């Protein structure tokens with residue numbers, strides 16, 4: 001597993017439902033997530049774990065996100081960690097105050113996860129190029145995660161969202177064999193009940209899309225074990 005593809009995000013938010021939702025979505029997108037439910041906890045965890053990015057809610061118990069942001073910036077250990085402020089406020093003045101306090105970006109609730117993830121990747125990319133590697137390569141396949149674009153040998157490959165997630169998972173762990181159950185967990189999530197056979201259907205679609213024009217099949221079927229992305233795979 002390439003750790004560069006799994007940035008560590010500290011989510012600072014006291015609304016547990018939102019924390020759960022964000023954690024689920026971020027992990028699904030390849031981030032590692034740690035949580036803090038108030039400002040003091042956030043300051044401790046940030047100094048100890050040195051996350052790659054902090055998502056900081058403005059409205060927190062005890063001390064405000066704004067105050068936490070200033071404190072993070074004053075502390076040498078946490079000074080350089082990128083911060084995105086989350087807030088229900090939408091006033092221009094608040095935005096300015098948020099950015100003045102040292103935040104790198106500012107996202108107003110309600111937000112879409114897609115939008116938030118795009119901002120997170122942008123902030124990470126600015127903070128440390130290479131950290132949020134957005135183009136995966138394997139053999140003649142390239143996968144641009146930001147643009148949601150897949151190409152093989154220079155031509156565009158059109159994938160449905162499920163096939164896209166499957167391929168991304170394979171590209172992030174080339175050569176590794178995943179069982180149908182593991183793929184279900186990663187691609188569909190733990191909370192969804194899907195027949196393991198469904199995986200076969202989507203693998204078939206993925207192969208069909210990738211192997212247009214008789215290209216070599218890079219997806220290996222491992223009998224009774226599962227599937228892998230593998231350059232050793234041959235046309236079968």
Ligand code: CA
Nearest residue numbers: 014015057059
């Ligand atoms: Ca809050």
